[in-house]
Amino acid sequence: xxxxxxxxxxxxxxxxxxxxxxxxxxxxxxxxxxxxxxxxxxxxxxxxxxxxxxxxxxxxxxxxxxxxxxxxxxxxxxxxxxxxxxxxxxxxxxxxxxxxxxxxxxxxxxxxxxxxxxxxxxxxxxxxxxxxxxxxxxxxxxxxxxxxxxxxxxxxxxxxxxxxxxxxxxxxxxxxxxxxxxxxxxxxxxxxxxxxxxxxxxxxxxxxxxxxxxxxxxxxxxxxxxxxxxxxxxxxxxxxxxxxxxxxxxxxxxxxxxxxxxxxxxxxxxxxxxxxxxxxxxxxxxxxxxxxxxxxxxxxxxxxxxxxxxxxxxxxxxxxxxxxxxxxx
Numbered sequence: 001x002x003x004x005x006x007x008x009x010x011x012x013x014x015x016x017x018x019x020x021x022x023x024x025x026x027x028x029x030x031x032x033x034x035x036x037x038x039x040x041x042x043x044x045x046x047x048x049x050x051x052x053x054x055x056x057x058x059x060x061x062x063x064x065x066x067x068x069x070x071x072x073x074x075x076x077x078x079x080x081x082x083x084x085x086x087x088x089x090x091x092x093x094x095x096x097x098x099x100x101x102x103x104x105x106x107x108x109x110x111x112x113x114x115x116x117x118x119x120x121x122x123x124x125x126x127x128x129x130x131x132x133x134x135x136x137x138x139x140x141x142x143x144x145x146x147x148x149x150x151x152x153x154x155x156x157x158x159x160x161x162x163x164x165x166x167x168x169x170x171x172x173x174x175x176x177x178x179x180x181x182x183x184x185x186x187x188x189x190x191x192x193x194x195x196x197x198x199x200x201x202x203x204x205x206x207x208x209x210x211x212x213x214x215x216x217x218x219x220x221x222x223x224x225x226x227x228x229x230x231x232x233x234x235x236x237x238x239x240x241x242x243x244x245x246x247x248x249x250x251x252x253x254x255x256x257x258x259x260x261x262x263x264x265x266x267x268x269x270x271x272x273x274x275x276x277x278x279x280x281x282x283x284x285x286x287x288x289x290x291x292x293x294x295x296x297x298x299x300x301x302x303x304x305x306x307x308x309x310x311x312x313x314x315x316x317x318x319x320x321x322x323x324x325x326x327x328x329x
Contacts, residue, residue, distance in 0.1 A: 006306045006307065006309065007306075009309045010306075010308060010309050013094065013097075013300070013309055013312040014092045014093060014094055014300065014301075015093060016093060018093065018097050018312075019093040019096050019097045019100075021097075022096070022097035022098075022100040022101045022104075023072065023075070023096075023097075023100045025100065025101060025104045025319075026068070026071065026100040026101070026103050026104040026110060027068060028104075029103075029104040029107045029110065029323050029327075030064050030067070030068055030107060030110040030111050031064075032107070032327060033064075033107035033108075033110070033111040033327060034060055034061060034064045034111050036327060046157075046158065046208045046210075047153075047154060047155045047156040047157045047158055047160075047208070048154055048155045048158070048207060048208065049155045049156075049196065049202040049206045049207065049208065050155060050156050050202070050206075051156070051208070052115060052156055052157060060111075060112065063111075063112040063113045064110070064111050064112060066113045067110055067111070067112055067113045067114070067117055068110065070113070070117045070118070070121055071100070071103055071110060071117060071120075071286070073121060074099065074117070074120050074121050074124055074286070074290065075095075075096040075099045075100055076096065077121075077124045077125065077128075078095050078096060078099060078124055078290060078293065078294075079093065079095055079096045081124060081127055081128060081131070082095055082297075084128075084131075085131050085259055086256070087131075087256055087259035087260050087263075087294075088294070088297045088298055088301055089252070089256065089301060090301040092297055092300065092301055094293070094296060094297040094300045094301070094312070095293050095294060095297045096293075098292070098293035098296045098297065098312075098315060099289055099290055099293040101315055101316065101319045102234070102289035102292060102293060102315075102319060103286070103289055104319050104320075104323050105230060105318065105319035105320075105322040105323050105326075106227065106230045106285065106322065106323075106326060107323060107326050107327060108227065108282065108326065109282070109285055109286050109289070114282070114283070115156075115157045115159060115160075115283050116282055116283040116284065116285055116286040116287070117286055118153070119153075119157075119159060119160065119163070119283060119284070119286065119287055120286035120287045120289075120290050122149060122150065122153060122160070122163060123163065123166070123266065123287055123290065124290065125149070126146050126149065126150070126163060126166075126167050126170075127170075127262065129142040129143075129145060129146040129167070130142070130146065130167060130170040130171060130174060130262060131174070131259055131262070133171055133174045133176035134174045134175070134176065134255060134258065134259075135174065135175050135176065135255075136174075136176050137176075137178060138180075139171070139174075139176040139181060140180050140181055140183075140184035141184075142171075142176075143167075143171055143176065143177075143181045143184040143185050143188065144184040144185070144187060144188040145188070146167045146171075146188065147164060147167060147168075147184075147185050147187075147188025147189050148188045148191065148192055149163075150163035150164045150167055151164060151188065151189050151192045151193070152192050155192065155196065155202075157283070158210045159273070159277070159280060159283045159284070162269060162270070162273050164189065165269065166265065166266055166269055168185055169265055169269075170262045170265070171185070173258050173261050173262060173265070174258060174262075175258075226322070226325050226326050227281070227282075227326070228281075229322075230285075230322055230326070231274070231281055231285060231288075233318070233322075234285070234288050234289065234292055235271055235274075235288070237292055237295075238267050238271075238288065238291055238292050238295060241292070241295040241296065241298075241299050242264060242267065242295050244299065245295055245298045245299055245302060246264075248298075248302045249298065260294075260298075263291055263294050263295075266287070266291055267288070267291040270284050270287055270288055270291065271288075274288075296311065296312075296315065299311055300312065
């Protein structure tokens with residue numbers, strides 16, 4: 001039987017107080033990062049028609065504030081998604097607290113508004129549309145809206161093309177794709193182009209091929225090394241923890257298995273995208289943090305060990321060490 005201290009520690013790590021502390025830790029890392037000048041943007045990037053600057057907001061302090069609000073929204077929406085669909089079988093705040101701690105681990109993700117933050121936000125918003133379509137033969141509205149959102153974002157950054165593929169596969173896994181849904185998906189991609197080109201907002205001459213961005217341009221060599229270590233550890237953790245969790249998740253009822261398959265597929269596609277577009281790693285890292293947070297929440301709730309709080313302790317130690325190393329370099 002677990003000791004009273006261990007029970008309290010487990011409840012604490014899965015509760016609201018720890019969620020608040022994790023959020024404050026993320027805020028503190030961003031404040032220190034901005035204050036010490038450790039601010040790296042995603043670099044200028046190009047979409048299908050238009051490009052975006054190195055940061056959506058020029059003022060560093062205001063940019064960091066806006067980005068923190070968006071990251072807070074990602075964590076909050078992830079918790080709401082689980083409260084609505086219970087893909088993690090126990091209600092826990094580890095989803096949000098792990099995401100905030102992982103963001104703290106790499107201050108460059110949080111110190112300015114960039115495409116990566118928006119990408120993570122669109123993924124979790126899109127997940128609501130995808131999950132709501134489960135075994136619905138009349139899910140065309142959700143399919144259409146998800147594709148419209150992804151397509152419009154892709155006009156500003158090529159990385160969002162990944163979401164078109166992800167959402168389509170997600171709807172297939174939700175068993176929501178019939179011929180009407182396929183038409184809705186095609187229309188969701190076609191309509192934004194029809195409006196933009198038809199109204200003269202853009203022309204075919206404005207089309208820009210995929211231009212691979214360079215994260216190295218915004219970081220010094222020592223910082224790049226720490227950034228790569230952070231990415232490598234995150235990817236390895238996702239692969240290992242997903243592998244450990246999958247045996248238990250496979251025994252869940254079909255609906256929960258399908259919901260979790262969406263996150264596994266999302267992780268796989270994101271890792272592949274990072275390998276292909278390796279110079280754009282920073283754009284995908286916030287989403288990767290979100291997928292790892294999901295797997296950590298599973299690991300924490302699946303285990304019935306009295307010592308499962310060790311998962312969170314290890315996470316805290318790694319995130320604090322990574323944050324300090326990144327800020328000192």
